[in-house]
Amino acid sequence: MKRVVVGLSGGVDSSVAAYLLQQQGYEVIGLFMKNWHDDSVTISNDCPWLEDSNDALLVAEKLGIPFQTVDLSEEYKEKIVDYMFNEYEKGRTPNPDVLCNREIKFDVFMKIALSLGADYVATGHYCKKSEIEVNGETMYQLLAGADNNKDQSYFLCQLSQEQLSKSLFPIGELTKPEVREIAAEMELVTAEKKDSQGLCFIGKVRLPEFLQQKLQPKEGSIIQIEKDDAVYTIEEQEGLSTEKVLALASNKIAYTPEMGKIVGKHQGAHYFTIGQRKGLNVGGNKDPLFIIATNVETNTIYTGLSSQHPGLFRKGLFIEKSEVHWIRTDMTLDNGEEMEVMARIRYRQPLQAATLHQFENGMYVSFREPQSAITEGQFVAWYIEDELVGSGVIS
CATH class of the missing domain: 2.40.30.10 (Translation factors)
Known part of the structure; x- marks a missing residue:
């Protein structure tokens, strides 16, 4: 049995990804990434990561898989938040989600997963992976998800062959309604949960307020x-x-x-x-x-x-x-x-x-x-x- 660590975000997509892998016979471990806890810049009183980590825990319990939280807030601040401030200061508009995948989920997080003896890391992205042989070498392909409306391949556009080789995208063949249907059948707490908005993992932050922490009006x-x-x-x-x-x-x-x-x-x-x-x-x-x-x-x-x-x-x-x-x-x-x-x-x-x-x-x-x-x-x-x-x- 191959071991897969699933990045459980507390959303419906990663919940169903974990369930499908379990059905396919993998040994599944759920990990929740805590990437932000500077409450001075979240603008709503509800703390989004607490609610999300609770939902992730409930999903793991329902599926009967081991679960833990990893705190990546230091790496996140250094690799994503500081980068964002620098880019905005230069008058450029960064894309934190693309960066977050390259630097956090499929790098820092992936290294933690591999240190737990994982063969793969899986996420709830709407995209597909396949492989072909080129000159006797295996090449991994990143393909658009089956759901045209939700295809998220763009957010993974900075991944490397090395990162792709250890990645799985279990919901890539499904549409969003199908994913919700599976979650409802399994009575997962995330089945009806709305898709998260806002910065990758920081939660409900309005960008100008966020930027005003560092960039003076x-x-x-x-x-x-x-x-x-x-x-x-x-x-x-x-x-x-x-x-x-x-x-x-x-x-x-x-x-x-x-x-x-x-x-x-x-x-x-x-x-x-x-x-x-x-x-x-x-x-x-x-x-x-x-x-x-x-x-x-x-x-x-x-x-x-x-x-x-x-x-x-x-x-x-x-x-x-x-x-x-x-x-x-x-x-x-x-x-x-x-x-x-x-x-x-x-x-x-x-x-x-x-x-x-x-x-x-x-x-x-x-x-x-x-x-x-x-x-x-x-x-x-x-x-x-x-x-x-x-x-x-x-x-």
Whole structure:
């Protein structure tokens, strides 16, 4: 019997994952990760991790599996929270969930599980894993989950072959309603529990309040740029190299306050992200204002009217060399090579046709259609059919 440690989060997905593994004959151990206990930044009085760990314990008791809690709050603070503050301070928008999987669940947590003699770690992610042989070597594949509506492969886009080799995703073939049905049949306490919102493991925290712990509010201007501004007319230039053309399509526009008019004030550019429309508190327009750029050096936010404003769209993005990550290491591109893929720049975005272009200093991803709100610090992930083969941080 192979031993599997399941990350029991106190939610329905991981509960059913544990049950299914038990049905398949594995020896199952439940572990709950406690990743946060700084109550000064949770904004609701209910302590989410306590309730979650109780639910996880009840599920383990119901299934008759051993259970314990591991406190990873120090590692979480160092690898996730500090990183988030640093990124926001630089005016980038990190994705804590992708990072949490790479650095915590499938690294720190996985090492604890293996030290308990586990052969595998299992989670309640909606994705699938398979393996193929390439040149006599086993390659692990990360595949989209069967439930199109819930596919979570994107959140695992930074995993390595080594991490995948020791991972199991028992609910990948199921849809969410099927998972809830199994939980109800088994009378698991989590069967009706709502999906958790908020930061991975921190619970019910509103991001601006969370960021204000470290990043002090300071007043700045909200500037509106007209959609027909001259900055959006791109003149065709002859004789440019492919790399230069891609760079022009990927570079963000350098806005200055003189280009537009001041329409309001904000309390800190680092609390805002591109594509955001809530929280600006600027009225008087029939179309909503969207953020098209932020500048944390000058503490300025640039906005445009409507979701179709040209300032929101770009056809390409760049990933620095050190940030290009291949899950399928056998598919890595050499300098000067290209690859046709389907890609997404955020979770739940429908896949978009794109071409990868590898150069000496990094990779350009050029999209067939312009993409709205390409955001620095977020991850772009690329697929071939339903297999996620690589990803990178948008620079």
